[in-house]
Amino acid sequence: MRLLVTGGAGYIGSVVAALLIEAGHEVVVLDDCSTGHADAIPKQAIFVRGRVHDAAAKVLTPDAGFDGVLHFAAFIAAGESVIRPGKYWENNTIGSLRLLEAAQAAGVGRVVFSSTANVYGDPDEIPIPETAVTRPPNPYAGSKLAVDHALAGYAAGHGLAAVSLRYFNVAGAHTAADGTALGERHDPETHLIPLALRAAAGVQERLSLFGDDYPTRDGTCVRDYIHISDLAAAHLLALEAMQPGTHEVYNLGNGNGFSNREVIEVVEQVTGCSVPVEVAPRRAGDPAELVASSDKAKQELGWVPAKPSLPEIVADAWAFFQRQL
Ligand SMILES: NC(=O)c1ccc[n+]([C@@H]2O[C@H](COP(=O)([O-])OP(=O)(O)OC[C@H]3O[C@@H](n4cnc5c(N)ncnc54)[C@H](O)[C@@H]3O)[C@@H](O)[C@H]2O)c1
Incomplete structure (x- = not known):
């Protein structure tokens, strides 16, 4: 297929772009x-540097022959979105509408x-199925849920084959077939594993642990970590399975929850270094526990995560991190 990957210079988009090329797209x-x-x-991808809002229409011309779009381009910092909501609605939702x-x-x-x-907010049930009520707790999640709804409309109204993949916490690194190492290089970084690795390596003084009084087994938030390679593989399966006139939603997670303190322990085991921690106040909108039910993706897409072990996820992230030093 001929495919447009928006956000293909980012963490997840670059790995999916690599897998698509390896699969012959x-x-x-x-x-x-x-x-x-x-x-x-x-290297084998054609790169167009531009903003989705205006560049999408220039790239997606009727005679350009595209079969599909994988849309990753977005701003992703949920915390910042609370302070700068317009930035998120404008980039994520309006950009997506221009693209559609x-x-x-x-x-x-x-x-x-x-x-x-994040669209599920504080869920009523764990593990979370796709049928769970959505309660976006911040503008970032709202800006994404709005696009999910728009996709349903384009599927119903225009016969689009549409899929929303709801990622849980994506982590780890991927090595492309040509040997390129791809991993998290967010700036500012807001994700726990890369931040804990920085603290372990002494690149930052300490790790802020946001809240230790949640109603969880050790008081810290519980999250579901999915390896970037497994997450990326699901996109290729979705691309093959999707049907015209339908919008399907799939949760992508491992179905296992790890508390923030448990993640820190794994980081300490993998790196052999201690992680200095400072307990900070809870962040607004952070649910106590987010763990996926990915049964739908497994049943309908035949998706099977190959790297569900947290130590393996952290070890891959650590290897990538050390290459950047
Ligand atoms: N990383 C996670 O754990 C996670 C979890 C859930 C959902 N997601 C979603 O996955 C997607 C990718 O996340 P990521 O971690 O790779 O983020 P990232 O910041 O590494 O990648 C996003 C990419 O999109 C580009 N971009 C942003 N706005 C753009 C625009 N208007 N026009 C053109 N390019 C634009 C950026 O330059 C960047 O290369 C995002 O849509 C995010 O909401 C990520």
């Missing part, structure tokens, strides 16, 4: 490198979208 990456890194884009309009005008039949577990 033709890939065009559209990214403005606002948070991504051009050196993460696979361009795809529709060009007759592109498939859209795979990066949604998030």
Whole structure:
């Protein structure tokens, strides 16, 4: 297939772009490198540097022959979105609508979208199925859920084949077939594992642990960690399985919850270094526990995570981190 990957210079988009190329697809990456890194884009991909909002319509022309779009481009810092909501609605939701309009005008039949577990807010049930009530706790999650709803409308109204993949906590690193190492290089970094690795390596003084009085087994938040390689593989399965006129939502997680303190212990075991921790107040909108039910993805897409072990996820992230030093 000929595929447009928006956000292909980012952490997840670059790994999916690499897997798509390895599977024989033709890939065009559209990214403005606002948070991504051009050196993460696979060499075999065509790279268009531009903002989705205006560049999508220039790339997705009717005669360009695209079969599908995988849409990763977004701002991802939930905490910042509380302080700067407009930045998130404008980039994530309006950008996505421009992209959907361009795809529709060009007759592109498939859209795979990066949604998030954050849309469930504080869930009523664990593990969380796709049928759970959505209660986005911040503008970031709201800006993503709005796109999920828009996709349902484009599927119903225009016959689009649409999939929203709701990622839980993505972590680890991936080595592409050509040997390129791809991992998390967010700036600022807000994710626990890379932050704990920095603290373990002494690159930052200590790790802030946001809240230790949650109603969980050790008082810290519980999250579900999914290896980047497993997450990326699900996109290729979704691309094959998706059907015109339908919008499907799939949760992607391991189904195992680890508390923040448990993650820190694994980081200490893997690195052999202690992680200095300072307990900080809870962050607004952080649910106590987010653990996925990914039964739907397993049953309908035949998705089987190959690297569910947290020590393996952390070890891959650590190896990538050390390469950056
Ligand atoms: N990382 C996670 O754990 C996680 C969890 C849930 C959902 N997601 C979703 O996955 C997607 C990718 O996340 P990531 O961790 O790879 O983030 P990232 O910041 O590494 O990648 C995002 C990429 O999109 C680009 N971009 C942003 N806005 C753009 C725009 N308007 N036009 C063109 N390019 C633009 C950035 O330059 C960057 O390369 C996001 O949509 C995010 O919401 C990520």
